[in-house]
Amino acid sequence: MEIPKYLQILWNSKWLLLIGILVAATAGFFAGFKIEGGEVVPRAEQTYNSSTTVMISSQTQPLYQAVIPGQPLVEGQTQPTDVDLTSKAIIYAYLVSGADMRSSVEDAVGQLDDTEALTALRRTTQPGGDEAFPGRYSLPIIEVVGTSTIPDRAEAIATTATDSFLTQVVADQDEQQIPPTDRVVLTVINTTPPKAVEGSNPMIPVVVAFLGVFFLFVAAAFIIAGAKSSRAKKKAAKGDEPEATVTEDSDTADDEAPEELVTRTRRAKRSDSEATVDEDSEEREPAPVG
Structure with a gap:
């Protein structure tokens, strides 16, 4: 089973993440607590x-009375409300x-x-x-x-x-x-x-500060891994350039070889034709008179 790439990056950056945990724990502690008079006191007051x-x-x-009994009406007086x-x-x-x-x-x-x-x-x-x-x-x-x-x-x-x-x-x-x-x-x-009261717990700023700082170190681990990968690709690209040059030179030599061969062939033919002409001229010369 292949290990995911992000897990490999995290494992390769384990020492950076360990430092991040220590820094995050320190930041979280001081975000949630303070030292006063030699005692640790929460910064957020619990209410x-x-x-x-x-x-x-x-x-x-009446609370438990279902029916209000009727009352006698008094002439010249309104009913109570x-x-x-x-x-x-x-x-x-x-x-x-x-x-x-x-x-x-x-x-x-x-x-x-x-x-x-x-x-x-x-x-x-x-x-x-x-x-x-x-x-x-x-x-x-x-x-x-x-x-x-x-x-x-x-x-x-x-x-x-x-x-x-x-x-x-x-x-x-x-x-x-x-x-x-x-x-x-x-x-x-x-x-x-x-x-x-919810929201006044002194542990809330501790957790928020810890997670915030730790995630910064996680992001730094991925950024560093990306930078290393980019440099490695550039080095690999530079290493392939000489081979490409040699290949191009060899291709050029191969392209030039037929031309040189044709030139040599023509020169050889010219030499042969000149030699033949010289022989014919020697044969045609008259014999000397005695």
């Missing part, structure tokens, strides 16, 4: 998200993500740095869905999300923001003297522990 899911409901729209809680969910998400709620959270957990964040969003997918790819549902459910490079702090941001928002809602309802039967009810239905 974590922790979330708290809050359901929005009301006493007039239920508010669309799904549209309220977006407003509540903006309130949680606002500056007032951020200040309240910072008073409890400390100042949030550039790597930390507090946000909220209305859920549009099933419980296992990812809101990075929104679904088609409009749910009266919001998700409060805390982000930090420290897992426990991410969880603290999310839970503190949720508690602060629930407390603020009740305080505003009391201040506005909203009857208990007409109030919005916020219920925490789930708390997600901190999870690492």
